Structures are given as structure tokens and as C-alpha cells.
Amino acid sequence: MPRAKSSVTIADVAREAGVSTATVSRVINENAxxxxxxxxxxxxxxxxxxxxxxxxxxxxxxxxxxxxGLLAEEISAxxxxxxxxxxxxxxxxxxxxxxxxxxxxxxxxxxxxxRPLGPHNTDGILVFAGGLQEEELVYLTSLEFPVVLLHRSPxxxxxxxxxxxxxxxxxxxxxxxxxxVHGYRRIAFLRGPEGHEDSYWREQGYREALAAADIxxxxxxxxYGGFDQKIAQQAVTAWLEQGVKPDAIFAGDDEAATGTIxxxxxxxxxxxxxxxxxxxxxxxxxxxxxPPLTTVHVPIEAVGREGVRELVRxxxxxxxxxxxxxxxxxxxxxxxxxxxxx
Amino acid sequence: MPRAKSSVTIADVAREAGVSTATVSRVINENAxxxxxxxxxxxxxxxxxxxxxxxxxxxxxxxxxxxxGLLAEEISAxxxxxxxxxxxxxxxxxxxxxxxxxxxxxxxxxxxxxRPLGPHNTDGILVFAGGLQEEELVYLTSLEFPVVLLHRSPxxxxxxxxxxxxxxxxxxxxxxxxxxVHGYRRIAFLRGPEGHEDSYWREQGYREALAAADIxxxxxxxxYGGFDQKIAQQAVTAWLEQGVKPDAIFAGDDEAATGTIxxxxxxxxxxxxxxxxxxxxxxxxxxxxxPPLTTVHVPIEAVGREGVRELVRxxxxxxxxxxxxxxxxxxxxxxxxxxxxx
DNA sequence: TGCTATACTGTAACCGCTTACAGTAAGCGC
DNA sequence: GCGCTTACTGTAAGCGGTTACAGTATAGCA
Numbered sequence: 146m147p148r149a150k151s152s153v154t155i156a157d158v159a160r161e162a163g164v165s166t167a168t169v170s171r172v173i174n175e176n177a178x179x180x181x182x183x184x185x186x187x188x189x190x191x192x193x194x195x196x197x198x199x200x201x202x203x204x205x206x207x208x209x210x211x212x213x214g215l216l217a218e219e220i221s222a223x224x225x226x227x228x229x230x231x232x233x234x235x236x237x238x239x240x241x242x243x244x245x246x247x248x249x250x251x252x253x254x255x256x257x258x259x260r261p262l263g264p265h266n267t268d269g270i271l272v273f274a275g276g277l278q279e280e281e282l283v284y285l286t287s288l289e290f291p292v293v294l295l296h297r298s299p300x301x302x303x304x305x306x307x308x309x310x311x312x313x314x315x316x317x318x319x320x321x322x323x324x325x326v327h328g329y330r331r332i333a334f335l336r337g338p339e340g341h342e343d344s345y346w347r348e349q350g351y352r353e354a355l356a357a358a359d360i361x362x363x364x365x366x367x368x369y370g371g372f373d374q375k376i377a378q379q380a381v382t383a384w385l386e387q388g389v390k391p392d393a394i395f396a397g398d399d400e401a402a403t404g405t406i407x408x409x410x411x412x413x414x415x416x417x418x419x420x421x422x423x424x425x426x427x428x429x430x431x432x433x434x435x436p437p438l439t440t441v442h443v444p445i446e447a448v449g450r451e452g453v454r455e456l457v458r459x460x461x462x463x464x465x466x467x468x469x470x471x472x473x474x475x476x477x478x479x480x481x482x483x484x485x486x487x
Numbered sequence: 488m489p490r491a492k493s494s495v496t497i498a499d500v501a502r503e504a505g506v507s508t509a510t511v512s513r514v515i516n517e518n519a520x521x522x523x524x525x526x527x528x529x530x531x532x533x534x535x536x537x538x539x540x541x542x543x544x545x546x547x548x549x550x551x552x553x554x555x556g557l558l559a560e561e562i563s564a565x566x567x568x569x570x571x572x573x574x575x576x577x578x579x580x581x582x583x584x585x586x587x588x589x590x591x592x593x594x595x596x597x598x599x600x601x602r603p604l605g606p607h608n609t610d611g612i613l614v615f616a617g618g619l620q621e622e623e624l625v626y627l628t629s630l631e632f633p634v635v636l637l638h639r640s641p642x643x644x645x646x647x648x649x650x651x652x653x654x655x656x657x658x659x660x661x662x663x664x665x666x667x668v669h670g671y672r673r674i675a676f677l678r679g680p681e682g683h684e685d686s687y688w689r690e691q692g693y694r695e696a697l698a699a700a701d702i703x704x705x706x707x708x709x710x711y712g713g714f715d716q717k718i719a720q721q722a723v724t725a726w727l728e729q730g731v732k733p734d735a736i737f738a739g740d741d742e743a744a745t746g747t748i749x750x751x752x753x754x755x756x757x758x759x760x761x762x763x764x765x766x767x768x769x770x771x772x773x774x775x776x777x778p779p780l781t782t783v784h785v786p787i788e789a790v791g792r793e794g795v796r797e798l799v800r801x802x803x804x805x806x807x808x809x810x811x812x813x814x815x816x817x818x819x820x821x822x823x824x825x826x827x828x829x
Numbered sequence: 830t831g832c833t834a835t836a837c838t839g840t841a842a843c844c845g846c847t848t849a850c851a852g853t854a855a856g857c858g859c
Numbered sequence: 860g861c862g863c864t865t866a867c868t869g870t871a872a873g874c875g876g877t878t879a880c881a882g883t884a885t886a887g888c889a
Contacts, residue, residue, distance in 0.1 A: 152606065152630075195626075197602060197605060197606070197607045198607060199547065199607050200543075200546075200552070200607050200608035201542075201543045201544075201545075201546030201547040201552065201608075202543075202547050203543075204542075204543030204546075205541070205543040205544050205547050210542070210543065212586070219572075220568060220571055220572045220575055221568075221572075223565055223568065223771060223772075225568060226562060226563075226565065226567060226568045229562055229571075230561075230562045230589075233562055233587060233588070233589050234589070234591075237588070237589065237603075242586055242588065242603065242604075242608065243586065243587055243588070244554070244584050244585065244586055245575060245585055245587060246575070246579070246584065246585070247572075247575050247576070247579065249576075260539060261579075261584065262584075263539060264494065264539070265539045265540060265541050265542050266542035266543075266584065284537075288494075374775065403775040404775075406775070407775055410777075429565060429772070430565075430771070430772040430775065433716065433745040433746075433748070433749055433772065433776060434775060434776070434777070435752075435776070435777030
């Protein structure tokens, strides 16, 4: 394979400016004193030659890639977009590039010497929910490689910093609202995917709220909604066909809430008059939905931003913050039966 | 700065397997014959040492980063998610990493030697809409650096491959449906952002459809919707306050359609009985909207996939396909006045 | 004045891989 | 048996930066 035509290198700049390559490197990285006059000459040369340092060479020599990675199972709308935006913004502000990779149905691809993201090509990685298997986390930890978990807590005995939100509290408040303000007692819950922590904690919050109001859990009011519009739609339709008709449905997340509303309306039921529906996340579609969805606001973008902040701290060798729990907030709209707030 | 503790290198593998580093490199890259027995020994050594080649060293030596970049103005939901998914999937299948960067309000950051994405750190880039200024495109072209444009056509006299969709045809069919099936004559249009090509071509399609039906353009039925829910909402509210009441509103995109529906309903008007509304894109929220939105389906994910395919071809030195126009398709739901299709 | 700290700069040794080049051994046609 | 391929392997020269180390000049200080 023929060598590509070589682009301008640091040696060219050095020659042009009449200095050594070391000096050029120093003015670029600003990590050693260089006289103002020399620096100016060098900068002029860089400008003139349109020089751009090779990331590979720089990375090889300095052992820093200036890249962080994001590993996720799936880039699924609409939850992923805001978190990605937060991460991208954080990375940009920290002067880091962002490498993203989905593990979507390719667990095997994540091993062997073709592993997509790791110490060989990034300075640290962010793992969103199930984006990486536990054993891989163990391995990276043994290398002291910086990793931050998003919407997931670390495996036992591994102290990997995690950033997530107050799912349990948010769910509890939400269900409490349903009980105390609206007097609903038969409140159904649609679970999210198995093993998904957000789902787990939301269910705990749901249970706590019911327990606090002395309402027993009715097993037939618990079903699988998968944090997915279609699945939730089917689950709700199945309920209706079986004659199960709750006062209210806590759909687990907004996507499932959307499917829930569609199923209810398709069956001729009115929301919230016949059945109230609430979601979780407050993603983009919650507001324009008809009726506007009562939900719990999750600071999704902030999770991404905080994740990067934590990762940057780890990369710099700082002390990790074991857990960052971002607050959630009840957002009352109309699907619970309230009139829209002012 | 102390050198980080060195990880296992190709030399370690070579020693472990009793071969030269060249041989190890050859079994990894499979680009030269290696005897089966040797290859096996090398692979075992790699496995045993948990060796992972350094991307930087590899890139420096081979002048290939195995990375492609994506440059966009903003990671805005909900249009961005599917295109990103298509790109990520395409990149993954091609064995390339994906580096993403937003230029969001930082045009200056895109010059100087800190430029985020370019020949110094990627093998080629994808530019989404206004993600990169024209002069930068000119520069990259002069370097023969692989670039593919998404939802944007190349500047004059630059033959950069572009991938986009049949906006004009889609808009024309959509408006024709409004005219021919429903008999609407006063059809308003909400433009997208200035300079946005999708917006431009959709307006052309709108104009052509009206012209074909001999309906004159009424300037007061054209307004700025910004491909944005809030802006569209305000624009429609303004119309209503001025007593402008069209038969139907073509909102430019689904986001604007959402805002349009919200504004109309807030004013006590029924959709589609009083005013019909149609969008464009068929993004995630179009279906669950109430009423379900009649729109034009845009194969967003396919744009991303095709973009990567084209970029990979360019990187491999293949002949570029100047323009890839992906088909759009009318999706009839209820907001136009139709009963939902079967 | 002599000595030392400081500011600046250059030399050159890597960083970990790829690959041109060269060499060896075996296979093949005559 | 000889020259020529072909298959395989090793040697070593980069790739384009960073940075330890050393050197020079100047300033500060006793």
C-alpha cells in the first residue's frame, strides 16, 4: 500500500519558524515556557502552513487520546438524544472528543482484540445502562481504567462511580399524588425491561407509595410494559380484554404511557376520565400528547453532563464521587385528572 | 509527567509466541500469509496476554484511523436520533469507530489547530446539514479528504457526494392530497429555518402543488415555523389572532405540526374538522399524536446508512455517487381529515 | 565577582505499530 | 540438477509527535 501523500508535520512548522520541533510542541501544548516572540513566530508558521497535529502521533507519544467513549445498548429515541447531548456538550467543553458505540445485540463483538472502546483508544468511557457486561467492567477496573456508569449502579464490590436519578422518590411521589389528590386505589404498574435499574427503582417507589397508603399490591395490576410503546399497548389491551380496569396506570416511562393512552383510546376509554395515565421521564413527547401527560421530570441531559464531569475528574486522577443522584420532579399535566397547572 | 504503566504491546505478544512483531501484526491484520500453526500460536498468545493493539500506534504507522466523524449543528431530537442510529450501525458494520461533534453556536471553534474533526483524527467525515461552513468544505476537498453531505447539497463547483431525500416530491404529493382528496384551497405553509435545504425543497413542492391546481399563493399563508414546536405554535397563534384561518396547515415538519396542533386546540379549534394539519418526516411522535398526524415518511435512518456506505466507498478510493436521493412516502393518518388507513 | 536559580531552547530517545525489503525453504517445470 | 516461483518469516526504518535531559544566557543575590 503506497504511503499517502504526507501532510504538513511538526517538522515543517519548526523549519518554517526556525525553531526545533520541541519548541513547536511547547507552544501548541502551552506546557513549558516559550518566549513571546518565538511563540508568535511559531503560531504564524502554523497558520501559514495550516498545520494540524496528528492525533495518532500525539496520542502515541503522550499516551492520552483526548477521546472519551460512550457505550450503550441502543441509541433509542427519545431517551437517548438528551443524554447524548449532555455528554457531547460536556466533552466539548472539556476539550475531549466523543466516540460512540452501540452493543446492540452483539455481545460477542465486545471481546477479543477488536473490542470497540477501551484503553487502547480512549482515555475513559461512559457506560449507559446495560452497555457493557459486568465481567468487562471488572476487567477495566483491574486496569484502573476510568469508567463512569450512567443509569446503572456498579456491580458488587466494584467502586465505579455512577450517575443516575432519584427514580424511587420520583415514582413514590407520583403514585402518592394519584392516591392522595385523586383518590385512586387500583393503580396498575407497567414494568420496564428486566434488569433495567430505572425500572426496578420505580417499582420500589410504586410499592412504597401503596404501602404508605395501606393499599395492598394486586398482582394482576402488575404487567410488563418494556419501556416500549408497542409492548405497553399490548399489555393494556390484554388487561382490558381480561376485564381488568384500573383507576390509573403508572406506565413506567413516557413511551409506555404513550402506548397505554393509545390502547385505552382505541378501546373507547377516555383519559383521564375513565382511566388516568401517568408516565416517567418527561421526554419530548410528553407535553404534546393528548391529553398532556402527567409524569416525572428526569434531568436527562444533566445525567450526561455530570457523567462527563465525573469521568474527566477520574482521568485527571481525582477522587471519584461514588454516586451522583440527580433529583426528579413531579410534573402535573392533565392525564392524571388534574387541570393543567398554571 | 511520569510515563503511565505500560500495557502489553505487540512485542510482548511476539516474545510470548516466539515470533517477530511483524508476524503478529500480520495475523492481526490478515494482510499477508501466515502459516496456520504460527497464526494459532500468535492468537493464543494474544488471548493469554489479553493484548489489544494501540489505536494510536496503529494509526500512526498505517495512516488510517479507522474512525469516521459526524459533524452536526445540534443533536436535536427527534430527527437526529434515527439518523445517528443509521450512521452508527453503518460504521459498526464497516468496522469503523464513530466520532461525533456538534458545532452548535461555536463556529470559531472549528478553525485553528484545535479543529475537532478532520484528516488528523478521522478517515472521513459526514456533515449533517449546516454542520460545517462552506469554506471548510472547500478546504477539505482541496485535500481530497473524504466528505459526505447529509441533507444538504454541495456548494457550487464542489463535487462532494450528498445523501438526502425527495423533499420536493413528498411535499407536492402531500399538498396534492390536501387539494384533491379534501378539496382544501387555503393551505398555509410554515417554513423551516432559513438556509435549511429540506425547508427550501418542501416549499418548492408546496408551490408546485398549488400551481398545478391553479391556486395562487397567498403570502399571508406563509410564515416561519422554524421546524420547531414553540415557534410554530406562536406562528399559528399569531395567524388566529389576525383572523387568518386556513383550511389546512402544512407545518413544514412534524415538530412544527405538533406545535400547530397545540395552538389550534388551545384556541378551541378541532383538528381536522376545523383546520387540517399535516407534517413531514414521520418521526416518532407523529403517530401517538392526537389526532394521529398525516405526514410524509422520511427514511431518516437510511440516510445515515447510505451516507456511511458512500463515505466508506470514498475512503476505499472508489468512485463517488454524486447524489443519493432517497424516496419519501405519503402517510395518511387522521389529521388531514381522512379516516385512518387500514 | 562568583554562584545559583530561572527562562528558554535544542537534541534525541522513545511511544507501539506497519510494512518495505530481504532472506530462507520448499515446490515446480524442464 | 537448476533456475524460478511461491509461502512464509524476520529485520529495521519509519509514522509524527512528546519530553527527559542538557545546554546557554540572563537575572538575582551574597
